[in-house]
Amino acid sequence: MDTMADQPLHVTVIIGSTRAGRVCDTVGAWFAERARLRDDLAVEVLDLAAYAFPACYPEEATPSMRRFADTVAGADAFVVVTPEYHRSFPASLKQAIDFAYDEWQAKPVGIVAYGSxxxxxxxxxQLRTVFTALHAVTMRDWVGIDLLAAGIDESCRPLDTDDRLRAVAAMLDQLTWWGRALRAGRRDQPYVS
Structure with a gap:
């Protein structure tokens, strides 16, 4: 019998930087490849650079804003890939996060972060605070990458070190547990914020 519990968890990996010359897409592709090795996950990559978001928040949502919110609504869980800029994350990521609200609620969020x-x-x-305000659950464990340390190739792609792969596995194990539990909870009783 095929039940929702047997279905792979739909995880959306969000590439959080839109800056020219970024490495966020490289780091995100590396992470997505690792996540796709798991049979219990269906992984989709959402690159914020592919969206034409407005510079100012409009009175009515634009087609890009609606498309983004619909993608967030359709996911069971998220992994945000982000650089650290000035002890925080990019404005492009905050803007995108703000274009959805109810769509984030009662869903887990993992984080892959990097910096020089x-x-x-x-x-x-910073992201934990933002997602808590949106009633999302962030994972305790996360994947951190120092672009100036050993274990990075010339294109800024992380290498598969034992420590790094353990961090990916730990975060994905937590994300999967929370994703299944929260998916069942949302199915059985709508979330009240």
Whole structure:
């Protein structure tokens, strides 16, 4: 019998930087490849650079804003890939997060963060605060990458070190547990914010 519990968890990996010359898409592709090795996950990549978001928040949602919110609504869980900029995360990511609200509720969020000399710790802490306000659940474990340390190739693609793969596995195990539990909870009783 095919039940919802047997279905793979639909995970959307969000590429959070739109900056020219970014490496966020490289780091995101590396992570998505690792996540796709799991049979219990159906992984989709959402690149914010592919959206024509307005510079100012309009009175009515634009088609790009609606398309983004619909993608968020259709996911069971998320992994946000972000650089750390000035001890936080990019404005492009905050803008996109703000284009959805109810769509984030009662869903888990994992984080892959990176920086030059930093593993993205401050970006992670800022994102935890934002997602808590949106009634989403962030994972305790996260994947941090220092672009200036060993274990990065010339294109800024992370190498598969044992520590890094353990961090990916731990975060995805937590995301999967929370994703299944919250998917069942949303099915059985609508979330009340």
């Amino acid at each position: 000399g930093s593993c993205g710790h401050y970006a992670v802490e």
